[in-house]
Amino acid sequence: MRIEALYALSILSAMGISFLATPLVRAMALRLGWLDTPSSAVKTHKVATPCVGGIAIFLAFAGTLVLLRYLTQFPSGTLRSLRAILMGGGFLFVLGLADDMTKPRGLHFKVKFVVQGLATVALLGYGISIHFISPHYVGAVLTVLWVVGITNALNIIDIMDGLAASQAAIAALAFLMISLPSEELYVNFASAALAGATLGFLPWNFSSKRKIFMGDSGSMFLGFVLAALAMGTKYSEVNDVGVYAPLLILMVPMYDTLFVMFLRIRNGQSPFLGSKDHFALRLEKMGHSRPKVVAMAAGAAMVLGFCAFLVTQLDVVLALCIYGVVGFEVLLLSRHLARVEMHR
16 A cells, blocks of 8 residues: 555544544543533633543544554554654643543643653653754753643643644644655654544534533643654755744644733733633634634644745745744734733
């Protein structure tokens, strides 16, 4: 079977498993009382909702990779890297699940940071890290900051039906598009499986009658895997600044995290406590419906993903121009959104 067909099989397999498993997980959550209740002003939903959809996403991702392991002959390096992602991702999945099951209080953010850092050690132990920065220990420290940051960025942006899942699916497909010519097969297979797992979950997340949230078990797992995939692809074959392409691919969740932290600090609040300062909620306050906000964010992610592809293919001058235009647009958007008055 051609390698491209295997990537397509990965997407379809993960999508099918996720789509079929999600309603079963929802039924289990209802029976066991694993619900996210609107118990504080920070919550944006109105009724108690099953919140462990991450179980279906994780099972679809892991199940697809295990299935492909026995249907194909992965090169040893590919199998080794996938083990690291599954191991670290498993840690984050369990951490998120524990947080989901202890809602509304949940786990303290310090506990989450510690476990996220330990999960990153699994990546470092298998050689998945930031390699373009030396000395090695500086790259290792930045790897931990990168993984923890992206993990929480996906967690923070999960405030609206379909927002985090669509961003994860588009980012995974962007990594797959950029990494296709490379020999880092683990990035290709994991990207395809992750895209399928999130796409299969989306219909249930959007459903009005059988709604389920992915919860922290899903959002932290997705963030961890995406952070790992970002470090496995070659971006600088054409120019050196292509190495920053992952910043474009993951810009929407990164932007929301930094934007919210800036506003909270400016208002004298802790950046680690919840508030309704997210860009998506500000767009809603401006009169846009939630489906439209999610669609706008998805469209922005697609454009940014294509820009990321371009900066890895064009010469350095054109690549820098793309970074500059994107940065300028982000500043304009931030200035506009910061003027929106939010109820506190």
